[in-house]
Amino acid sequence: VNVCSAPLARAVSIKEIARLAQVSHSTVSRALRHSPLVNPETAERIRRIAEESGYCPSGPARSLVTRHTETIGVVVTSIADPFHADVVGGIEEAANERGFSVFLANSNADPERELRVVRSFQQRRVDGLIVAASRVGALHLSALSRMRIPIVLVNNQHPSEFVHSVAIANAQAAREATRHLVALGHRRIAYIGDRFGYQSDTERFAGYRQALAEADLPFEPELVVHGNGKPDGAPPAVARLLALAAPPTALFCYNDMTALGALRYLRSCGLRVPEDLSLVGFDDLFLAEYTDPPLTTMRQPMWQMGRAAARMLLDLLEGSATVDNVQMPAELILRQSTAPPRRRHG
Amino acid sequence: VNVCSAPLARAVSIKEIARLAQVSHSTVSRALRHSPLVNPETAERIRRIAEESGYCPSGPARSLVTRHTETIGVVVTSIADPFHADVVGGIEEAANERGFSVFLANSNADPERELRVVRSFQQRRVDGLIVAASRVGALHLSALSRMRIPIVLVNNQHPSEFVHSVAIANAQAAREATRHLVALGHRRIAYIGDRFGYQSDTERFAGYRQALAEADLPFEPELVVHGNGKPDGAPPAVARLLALAAPPTALFCYNDMTALGALRYLRSCGLRVPEDLSLVGFDDLFLAEYTDPPLTTMRQPMWQMGRAAARMLLDLLEGSATVDNVQMPAELILRQSTAPPRRRHG
DNA sequence: CTGAAAGCGCTTACAG
DNA sequence: CTGAAAGCGCTTACAG
Numbered sequence: 001v002n003v004c005s006a007p008l009a010r011a012v013s014i015k016e017i018a019r020l021a022q023v024s025h026s027t028v029s030r031a032l033r034h035s036p037l038v039n040p041e042t043a044e045r046i047r048r049i050a051e052e053s054g055y056c057p058s059g060p061a062r063s064l065v066t067r068h069t070e071t072i073g074v075v076v077t078s079i080a081d082p083f084h085a086d087v088v089g090g091i092e093e094a095a096n097e098r099g100f101s102v103f104l105a106n107s108n109a110d111p112e113r114e115l116r117v118v119r120s121f122q123q124r125r126v127d128g129l130i131v132a133a134s135r136v137g138a139l140h141l142s143a144l145s146r147m148r149i150p151i152v153l154v155n156n157q158h159p160s161e162f163v164h165s166v167a168i169a170n171a172q173a174a175r176e177a178t179r180h181l182v183a184l185g186h187r188r189i190a191y192i193g194d195r196f197g198y199q200s201d202t203e204r205f206a207g208y209r210q211a212l213a214e215a216d217l218p219f220e221p222e223l224v225v226h227g228n229g230k231p232d233g234a235p236p237a238v239a240r241l242l243a244l245a246a247p248p249t250a251l252f253c254y255n256d257m258t259a260l261g262a263l264r265y266l267r268s269c270g271l272r273v274p275e276d277l278s279l280v281g282f283d284d285l286f287l288a289e290y291t292d293p294p295l296t297t298m299r300q301p302m303w304q305m306g307r308a309a310a311r312m313l314l315d316l317l318e319g320s321a322t323v324d325n326v327q328m329p330a331e332l333i334l335r336q337s338t339a340p341p342r343r344r345h346g
Numbered sequence: 347v348n349v350c351s352a353p354l355a356r357a358v359s360i361k362e363i364a365r366l367a368q369v370s371h372s373t374v375s376r377a378l379r380h381s382p383l384v385n386p387e388t389a390e391r392i393r394r395i396a397e398e399s400g401y402c403p404s405g406p407a408r409s410l411v412t413r414h415t416e417t418i419g420v421v422v423t424s425i426a427d428p429f430h431a432d433v434v435g436g437i438e439e440a441a442n443e444r445g446f447s448v449f450l451a452n453s454n455a456d457p458e459r460e461l462r463v464v465r466s467f468q469q470r471r472v473d474g475l476i477v478a479a480s481r482v483g484a485l486h487l488s489a490l491s492r493m494r495i496p497i498v499l500v501n502n503q504h505p506s507e508f509v510h511s512v513a514i515a516n517a518q519a520a521r522e523a524t525r526h527l528v529a530l531g532h533r534r535i536a537y538i539g540d541r542f543g544y545q546s547d548t549e550r551f552a553g554y555r556q557a558l559a560e561a562d563l564p565f566e567p568e569l570v571v572h573g574n575g576k577p578d579g580a581p582p583a584v585a586r587l588l589a590l591a592a593p594p595t596a597l598f599c600y601n602d603m604t605a606l607g608a609l610r611y612l613r614s615c616g617l618r619v620p621e622d623l624s625l626v627g628f629d630d631l632f633l634a635e636y637t638d639p640p641l642t643t644m645r646q647p648m649w650q651m652g653r654a655a656a657r658m659l660l661d662l663l664e665g666s667a668t669v670d671n672v673q674m675p676a677e678l679i680l681r682q683s684t685a686p687p688r689r690r691h692g
Numbered sequence: 693c694t695g696a697a698a699g700c701g702c703t704t705a706c707a708g
Numbered sequence: 709c710t711g712a713a714a715g716c717g718c719t720t721a722c723a724g
Contacts, residue, residue: 013701024711029703039709054492059470060406060415061701064716069406071470079438080649085431092425092452101466104450106438120447124405124417146400231636260636267638290577290606292613292638303426359717370695375719385693407717410700 012053020053021046032057063125070100072313073121074130077109082285083255083302087132087154090306098314100127109196122147128313130154150316152309155200155300164316166308166326168300170200173330174207174252175214177280177298180332181250182215185340186278188223190241190248192234192258195226201254204282208252223248227258234261242269249277249341256281256288256297263291263337274339284333293336301328358399366399367392378403409471416446418659419467420476423455428631429601429648433478433500436652444660446473455542468493474659476500496662498655501546501646510662512654512672514646516546519676520553520598521560523626523644526678527596528561531686532624534569536594538583538604541572547600550628554598569594573604580607588615595623595687602627602634602643609637609683620685630679639682647674 014032018025023042030038031046032055038046063069074091076084088104095102103121107114121129129144132154144151144163153165181189191208194201205224212219225240227233234253238261241248253259259281266273273279273293281288284299308326315321360378364371369388376384377392378401384392409415420437422430434450441448449467453460467475475493478500490497490509499511527535537554540547551570558565571586573579580599584607587594599605605627612619619625619639627634630645654672661667 011701015701025702026704026711026713027709029701030710033703037709042709056465056468058410058701060409061716062703063406064404064410064701064718065703067716078435079425080428080432080435082426082428082431085428086426088450089424089426089452092450096451096463099466101449101451101470103447104434104438105442105447106435117442119402120445122402124447260633264636287606287633287636290610290633290637357717361717371718372695372697372720373693375717376694379719383693388693404717407700408719410702410717411719413700 011058012055013058014055017046017050017053017055021049068127068317069125071103071124071126072100072128072130072310073103073105073118073124073126074132075105075107075114075117075121076132077107079104079106081257082287083283083300084132086285086302087306087309090303090308091130091310092306093303094307094310095314100310100314118144118147122149127317128152130309130313131156132309150313152313152316154305154309156198158199164312164321164324166305166312166328167200168305168328168330170203171207171210173298173332174204174282175211176207176330176332177282178208178211178252179214180296180334181252181278181280181338182211182217184250184278184338186248186250187217187341188220188246188248189217189250189252190223190225192237192241192251192253192262193224193226194229194254194258195233196229204254227254227261229255230257231261231264234258235265238262238265242271250338251277251279253279253281256283256285256295259295259297259337260287260291263295273337276342278338278341280338284331288333289335291337296335296338297333299331299333301330304328357404358401359404360401363392363396363399363401367395414473414663415471417449417470417472418446418474418476418656419449419451419464419470419472420478421451421453421460421463421467422478423453425450425452427603428633429629429646430478432631432648433652433655436649436654437476437656438652439649440653440656441660446656446660464490464493468495473663474498476655476659477502478655496659498659498662500651500655502544504545510658510667510670512651512658512674513546514651514674514676516549517553517556519644519678520550520628521557522553522676522678523628524554524557524598525560526642526680527598527624527626527684528557528563530596530624530684532594532596533563533687534566534592534594535563535596535598536569536571536587538580538587538597538599538608539570539572540575540600540604541579542575550600573600573607575601576603577607577610580604581611584608584611588617596684597623597625599625599627602629602631602641605641605643605683606633606637609641619683622688624684624687626684634679635681637683642681642684643679645677645679647676650674 014025014028018028028046031043092102105117128150130152151163153163155167193205209219225237227237259279281295281297284297288295288297305328360371360374364374374392377389438448451463474496476498497509499509501513539551555565571583573583605625627641627643630643634641634643651674
């Protein structure tokens with residue numbers, strides 16, 4: 001016989017243990033919360049009885065009176081995306097350290113689903129919300145701010161006094177990555193962006209242009225193409241670049257997933273990286289170290305960003321938050337996918 | 347001024363909207379739940395008022411009386427691990443479809459943390475639990491079954507009538523993978539297992555031995571080494587194999603992460619895959635398609651396994667579960683990391 | 693169809 | 709130090 005699907009035994013409540021201990025349930029409540037307002041010996045006795053009877057306090061009942069749930073909601077576009085998986089890991093770790101549990105939901109980048117999910121979190125009375133890399137902030141800001149709970153955005157700052165965020169300095173990081181290519185001698189550097197209009201893409205693109213301008217390199221619109229942030233978005237974009245009369249000698253990608261797709265496509269075209277073409281990614285997913293050649297990329301401290309977001313939210317909840325937007329450091333990781341361009345005319 | 351960290355405005359309750367609608371709060375409750383016991387017109391009016399006043403029902407209050415939370419807890423060893431990320435994605439998707447939210451927690455493979463996390467889920471009164479690829483089932487089964495809520499294990503069956511599980515036929519899958527190597531002509535095939543004693547490892551090892559036996563190939567203990575399920579666990583294990591007087595010509599790995607580490611280490615030794623050595627992984631993480639060469643591997647339908655686990659749990663909750671252990675199909679994916687062995691003596 | 697009452701499991705003033 | 713009371717926001721018999 002299967003005990004698991006049997007009707008749930010009613011969990012023992014504070015009342016039950018009050019009966020056992022021959023005190024009022026108020027006293028039990030105090031003893032369990034270690035209130036100083038109860039005789040140490042009876043408190044001890046009560047706790048022992050609670051322990052023995054397998055008492056487990058009811059979160060829902062408690063939060064009904066305390067008006068908070070020690071719970072946060074996190075919505076990501078896709079948990080299967082390694083970037084988000086890492087961020088969520090950091091969030092969970094930091095939340096857990098402070099006694100919070102996390103609700104996780106996928107939005108699949110679908111604004112409607114996103115809104116549904118947020119609404120369900122609202123019913124569950126999460127104390128706060130973390131939204132990672134989506135456009136929800138832009139689309140539904142008013143709906144969100146109406147919720148009147150703290151929200152922190154990861155990699156998706158929104159120019160508003162209503163939301164908080166943690167991100168890296170995207171423009172600056174992209175500029176640094178592009179500079180690296182310039183320093184190697186590349187003059188025709190392509191940018192493979194993301195076609196969904198994320199703010200991070202806009203900023204990285206801006207950084208790319210800045211680096212070009214600094215080096216007095218012309219900005220060539222034909223060198224800017226768009227993927228979809230995933231490996232399969234890269235081939236068509238790369239193909240367009242390769243078909244140019246004067247193809248680029250280096251590719252700077254919006255993220256590592258795009259770089260991964262580009263790398264594989266280049267290989268399938270018989271092109272070698274970095275001998276024929278240099279490639280730089282963005283994120284430093286763990287797999288960047290395992291590609292062949294290992295990928296030069298701009299590292300985002302994803303796990304730390306998750307931790308920072310959770311801590312910021314928790315600080316907000318206890319009113320001790322000091323800043324509204326934290327900016328994390330990015331770091332260029334030099335590996336083997338970049339090299340000086342081949343001389344054109346030996 | 348920042349509205350988010352301002353004290354929370356008390357959410358409008360059923361009582362408040364009762365006042366607005368000039369009815370009792372019982373009637374409001376009924377109208378909101380679409381009970382037939384209320385006049386359609388007043389019901390409509392009540393709903394409109396609720397809508398306008400931004401009413402959002404309180405989950406905690408509701409579950410206090412209904413005695414369930416429409417919530418499930420999922421604990422994974424590491425959300426940053428792509429296998430788990432995918433499983434969690436499937437769980438969340440299926441749960442969401444049926445109105446459930448999911449609490450996610452990492453155990454870091456630490457039994458104590460695992461237990462703490464499960465206890466916190468218990469306080470939050472989750473309706474059920476999914477535990478993915480951990481030893482919690484083995485270590486804490488009694489503590490778990492005492493919770494008296496349904497639990498389903500993913501890839502971690504436990505020989506007990508108390509738990510439910512979804513998994514693949516590990517032994518059979520490993521046998522098939524090994525057979526593929528045998529069919530290519532390999533006679534010295536190594537197994538790089540996992541050192542943590544997971545049941546899945548034990549089963550895959552058994553399958554490997556079965557395939558050897560079937561082919562009348564001797565089982566050589568020296569050809570069995572252990573990694574840690576991650577890329578960095580592979581190099582020492584592979585090094586030991588390479589140092590053998592008669593090294594293997596093919597490597598069958600416990601999982602893709604191990605294969606990834608092995609691939610990279612082999613490359614660093616100047617060995618080519620599959621020319622010098624064949625390599626097969628297990629899982630078919632998305633990255634298996636992007637290694638160089640792309641990895642031959644045994645696919646586990648991770649997302650589907652997550653969906654199946656969630657559905658099984660939900661079925662258990664509504665008493666409609668039909669099976670206790672679902673077995674998902676695995677599939678050998680042939681790519682370019684395997685080939686016939688090189689002839690030893692030309 | 694509707695309302696008053698009781699109760700879910702807790703916390704916390706209030707009054708000893 | 710302790711208990712009785714009220715209340716958190718809901719649902720649901722029970723009695724009109």
